[in-house]
Amino acid sequence: MSDLKFDNRFLRDLPGDPREGGGVRQVHGAAWSRVDPAPVRAPRVLAVSREMLSTLGLDERDAADPAFAEVFGGNALLPGMQPYASNYGGHQFGHWAGQLGDGRAITLGETVNAAGERWELQLKGAGPTPYSRTADGRAVLRSSIREFLCSEAMHHLGVPTTRALSLVATGEDVVRDMFYDGHAAPEPGAVVCRVAPSFMRFGHFELPPSRGDAPLLRALVDFCIRRDFPHIDADSPNAVSNWFGEICERTAVMVGHWMRVGFVHGVMNTDNMSVLGLTIDYGPYGWIDDYDPDWTPNTTDAQRRRYRFGQQPAVAYWNLGRLASALAALDPDVAPLQAGLARFVEAYEQAERDNAVRKLGLGRFREGDVELMEALLAWMRGAEVDMTLFFRGLIDVDPAAPDLAPLHDAFYDEAKREAGEPALREWLGRYAARVADVDPARRRGQMREANPRYVLRNYLAQQVIDRATAGDASGIEELLDVMRRPYDDQPGREAYAQRRPDWARHMAGCSMLSCSS
């Protein structure tokens, strides 16, 4: 573990806060504040990602070393680590919120592996920072398990995401009011080490211009291009527009994947949007069970449902608009930024075409394919049908001579299944005509690669959380192991690929989550 090499460019190349340590404050003219993780009583490793260990040049022996729990629980530093919290702002639920920053995340440093890849190691729940505002800088076990598992599950699903190296129990309680109803209670605390090439967010670029600080904005943009987008010539007059256009494109690709796999982020505030187009900040996220584009798991957003499943592409576009407005402080000519936003629209349309073709196994795109998918989704919405099970079952339906048995398990409501059958048969007729000249084996193969059999259903994660809270953490790596091969049928693991059980329908943690974490 002590072989990890660090090269901390964010600290070296960007201006920092002259004051060190915690103490809540407004930080002007600086991108970061030096602050060490606050020690915890009894750090204990609950789970690690072996893929992430190996990417960093570590192995399971390192993870078993007591020093690993000390470092990734926040009690010790390796040579070369220089912990800091970064400074950013953001639009929350449509409103400018001012300075937010890493209130409970502390970056340990940027490690460079043998392949020359740069990976930032960041502890979440590591204690107070200048950006903690009124909160404690800590994280509870339940939300940490959710972040650990979903980061890795998304990676295995092929969705761009930040990663997770480890989950460490702190041996300390954290007090939370889970439903903001005056019932605060102690819960076990934990620290996740998350990993990404960069944790820079839209909000990093929004904060300086909100304070009239164009030089800091310029420095951040220049830094981000040079470190994270090295293929863009930072000295070219088009650097900013090329960079922004690529952010737009990557964001469209990311959201396209969310829509493909049925992921609802839950809190798409601009401080939770990565400029690398990575899914970031796993909070009250959820997975679609019965297909409902109006669904959001986030109880804090239950009224307006701003961040509901079907709204995610539009919200991503709105968020990019906020980033564009921030960047306009650098150059009064906004045409290049508008061109960037147009790249989002184009890339998202492409993602919709890809999703239709791949999820339905259509071979190559033809006019009308997106409409074919939209017709199916409209039907699914009324039929109360499980998104994951339906698409997976559709693989085994012969559209030319449909036997609907493979779809049977996907329905939540028998009456709706019967009522929906004529319309489904009609749609299958259109589908049969479309795939008439597609080789059936090709159709099935294409579908198998785009429609996961296993997703991190909310209730599955909650069962693991309940077990871990009761003292048995082994379910975390068990579930992670299922999620390693989400597109494969895994004999013996059928229990992980079932409809949400009825008891979970309205249960806290399974269908409803608050931001309290």
Ligand code: AMP
């Ligand atoms: P989130 O809703 O998790 O994206 O958090 C929004 C802001 O609140 C970010 O600046 C977080 O760092 C901060 N924050 C959330 N939870 C805590 C906490 N327990 N302690 C300190 N800051 C927090």
Ligand code: MG
């Ligand atoms: Mg956040």
